[in-house]
Amino acid sequence: MNLDLDLAFHVSIAVADPTPAALGPLLEELATAGYRRAVLPPLDPAGTDAAALHRTFAEAGMNPIAMTGQRPGADVSSDDHAERRAGAAALRAAVDFAVALGADQLNGVPYGLFGPPGRPTPAGALERAAREVGVVADYASDHGVMMTFEVLNRYETSAINTAAQALEFVEASGSDNLRIHLDTFHMAIEEADMAAAIRAALPKLGYLELGQSGRGLLSTGAVDISGVVRQTLDDGYEGRWGVEAFSRPLVGEGAGDMLAIWRAPFDDGFEQASDAVRVVRRGWAESAPGRRAHRLSRSAG
Structure with a gap:
């Protein structure tokens, strides 16, 4: 039974320089x-061949997410x-770049x-x-692009650290189109009750990222990733992961220094990708939507 979730993989897990040549084989493996989807790191719109990246994603049957x-x-x-x-102009340029990427x-x-x-x-501010x-x-x-903003932990920003603060930011934005990006790595530091925080954000939640406490394999660490997947699906989340x-x-x-990745x-990035699918699949299979899909597949068989 196939995993019925819209799941994305951050390519920086596996490659430091996301050129078409480096991404092509990785994207094919991820699709299999x-x-x-695959998430690109922040790229310079003026210095990046968006058309070439667009073709690379299309050939692999994958969809890009820009940053x-x-x-x-x-x-x-x-x-x-x-x-x-200047900041607003840079954000608009990023939107145009996302469109060019597809x-x-x-x-x-x-x-x-x-x-x-x-x-x-x-x-x-x-x-x-x-x-x-x-x-x-x-x-x-x-322009057909969903814009999200990530909620980070206290060591990376003092602006928005919790789902409650993110909801306040959406309200202050005056936009009906802005969506929240939560990440279990950051939430494990900041939220007293991760499930409750995700549940509160659901009306504006566009992207839920799964990351472990030690930034390693999803099957290792302090966060019960399968449990997060199961509970979030049971609470009614239908968005992207x-x-x-x-x-x-x-x-x-360069990115390691910026993100404090010292170890x-x-x-093997693909080993991490495969491990993550197994962990996510377990949570999905234990959720109400997963159990329902299993019953339907057995009935069809």
Whole structure:
């Protein structure tokens, strides 16, 4: 019985430089394993051959998910008008790039700078970011792209750390199109009750990423990933899922430094992908939708 979930794999798990040549074999393996999508890291729209990546995904029968962010001098949370405008322009360019890739989803951290915060994010910065991101989310929707924003842990941002804060950000954005991206790796640090947090976010949840406490195989670590899948499906989630893990030799030194990936919890990205499918399948099979699919398949047989 096939896994009936819309599952994505972050390519940085397996390759540091997502060129068409590097991605082609990986995407074919992922499609065979049961993945429908693959997430690209943040790429420079001006310096990337979007058409070539589009062809690579199409040839493998896979769908891309693009990613974006902000940088100093182009930050929608800034109190400087020119800097906010530059940040919003960068987000719109990321939407256009996603369209050129053939992606209908744009992930990332569009609400401010990524990295150790050092201080609380001022309320005014969040309000400014919400307004700008909401406008871009509507722009994305007009172009067939779902824009999400990831909720990170306290060591990567002080802006939005919990599902409750994410819901407040969506409300402040004024957009009906902006969606929340939750990640069990971050939630394991920040949420007192992960299941309750996911349940609360369901009306605006567009993407639920599955990551282990140690960034390694989903079958190892402190988070019961199969249990999360089962409970979330039982609670009625029908959106997309992602798999994320990082190993320093595979992600590369630059991304490894940025994400604080100092170890190598695995050395084979496809092994990680296969392990993740087994863990997710177990949770799906134990859920109400999975049990129902099993009954229907037996009846059809």
